[in-house]
Amino acid sequence: MATILDTILDDTRRLVAERKAVTPAAALERRPAFHAPTLSLARALRRPDGPAYIAECKRASPSEGVIRAEYDPAIVARQYKQAAAAALSVLTEPTHFQGSLDHLAAVRHAVDLPLLRKDFVVDAYQLVEARAYGADAVLLIAAALDPAHLGDLLDAARDLDLGVLVEVHDDAEVEALDLDRVDVLGVNSRDLKTFEVDLGRAERIFARLPERIVRVAESGIRDAEAAARLRRAGADAFLVGTHFMRQPDPGRALAALRRETAVALAGQPLPAAP
């Protein structure tokens, strides 16, 4: 049976073919953002003062449906920046997440943080799009790409000066990777068949990674208990979307999670919820 990832990838391949026909890569390369210097995602995520937060801008997702009906990506991005996000993730996939490249461009104009284009990359053309709309880094999902294709996309991203967050879900995907080529590795705790979240996946995989690799815990982080558990397992950074985007002020939600996680990590009891 096809998984949600299979469906998203089929839709993405169709969409990329349509986009290529309308806007050739050469036209994307004429956009000013394509020539701007990029900010390093890897550097932003390794902090001496505690875990880093990649705060996500998204309207909807397959597991949650519409998360934030009134969604202005630039406003959310400014709130996240004020709450000291280390980097932002911006959903650009239109069919399943109601994202857009225009959201990426709007966020680029709003803040000077490293920006991750969060999409389902299957073609180097999408890397050119990412660069042309202001991204500093892209997501490459191991489950979506065979190892040779992933290697080609890593080369293409490097040639474009784009950082890469390589995402895995299980040990088999880690074993198929050439870890020498990975600077930032994310473990997605959400099972893409059942949508169930298992933080144990990140705990197991982080333990086997070389120290040099920046570790990102992705998905399903809803409270300080989860964040502290993942930090203790070696997470340098957390990628959080739904929990922030559901709340009236996503920046305040980020500030609260940061504060409560610091308290949990210091071994003190969490203050009672208001």
Ligand SMILES: O=C(O)c1ccccc1NCC(=O)[C@H](O)[C@H](O)COP(=O)(O)O
């Ligand atoms: O979130 C989904 O439903 C989903 C389904 C299929 C593929 C990917 C999916 N999510 C993408 C993500 O990786 C999340 O947006 C990201 O890790 C943030 O997770 P969360 O904090 O749980 O929103």
